[in-house]
Amino acid sequence: MTFLLTGVPRAGTTLCCNILNNQKVFLALHEPINPSKLIPDTRTPAYLQxxxxVLEIKKSISLGLPIELGDAKQGLAVNNPVGLNVDAATGKRKLQAVRGSVLLKQYIGKNVQLVIKQNALFTALLTELRREFPIVCVVRNPVDVLLSWWTISLPVSRGRLPAGEQNSALLASRLRGLDELNRQFTIYEWFCESYEPYRQNTVRYEDIIITNGQALVEKFNITSPSLSELAYQERHFPEDVLHKLRAAQNHITSMNTFGFYTKQEITDRLQQVLSQQ
Structure with missing residues (x-):
């Protein structure tokens, strides 16, 4: 069986891959599908491509052929595609992942439960992909998501979601004409709206941490999991980011998370971040 894993960018889907790769007969791959290589405007819809x-990836693994991953340097051990070092020119953390080919010799000929992770691409095609694969979605408190987006150098930090906009006409139309900040709010709400019909298949990052991964593995029907202690990684943010957070807090607490987070949970997280800085 092949599962698909998706979620809000910077909501912990890479952590989920690490947890799943510690389970017997599971193999979780970090972004093996390059959205830019999907052929647009053809008779073969993107979800069928x-x-x-997926079939090609499974065959390649079984035969011992190289496959493409979103981070060929770290491979299955990818911890965080974004580094901790801050770029002096932009003041933001840079992407350290380098897409490339890897060879997974240890899985040649083995029967594994494959998990493929992609964020925006799978979310944009969620309705169609659900007909073909079981899918697990990951969400996170908007306070933490936005703080991450504001401190990294990725398209979403500029209010852009290329794979989402290219494959979801709804998202593309909603983003048109908005400024950067409002595009980010809209992108976050689009993810939550997309997952709302599949609530039973959606897990919150906070619940994954609190349960040391149990909340995640249950979505994959893993009955005897191998789990390790997990903890929040609190980070300190520069004053300009905190100022941005204070200025936007009324908008953030009014965001529509489609029931995944209450206004009180968002307010509490806001107060916690601002009081610790």
């Missing part, structure tokens, strides 16, 4: 790509 993804289905074909």
């Amino acid at each position: 993804i289905k074909d790509k």
Whole structure:
């Protein structure tokens, strides 16, 4: 069986891959599908191209052929695609992942439960992909998501979501004409709205941490998991980011998370971050 894993960018889907790779007969891959390589405007819809790509990935692993991953340097051990070092020119943390090919010799000929992770691409095609694969979605408190987006150098930090906009006409239309900050709010709400019909298949990052991964593995029907202690990684933020957070807090507490987070949970997290800085 092949599972798909998706979620809000910077909501912990890479952590989920690490947890799953510690389980017996599970193999979780970090972004093995390059959205830019999907062929637009063809008779083969994007979700069917993804289905074909999944079959190709499975065959390559079984035969010992190289596959592409979102981070070829760290491979299955990818911890965080964004580094901790801050770029002096932008003041933001830079992407350290380098896409490339890897060879997974240890899985040649083995029967594994494959998990493929992609964020925006799978979310944009969620309705169609659900007909083909079981899917697990990951969400996170908007306070933490936005803080991450504001401190990294990725398209979403500029209010852009290329794979989402290219494959979801709804998202593209909603973003049109908005400024950067409001595009980010809209992107976050679009993710939550997309997952709302599949609430039973959606897990919160906070619950994954609190349960040391149990909340995640239950979504994959893993009955005897191998789990390790997890903890929050509190970070300190520069004053300009905190100022931005204070200025936007009324908008943030009014965001529509489609029931995944209450206004009180968002307010409490805001107060916690601002009081610790």
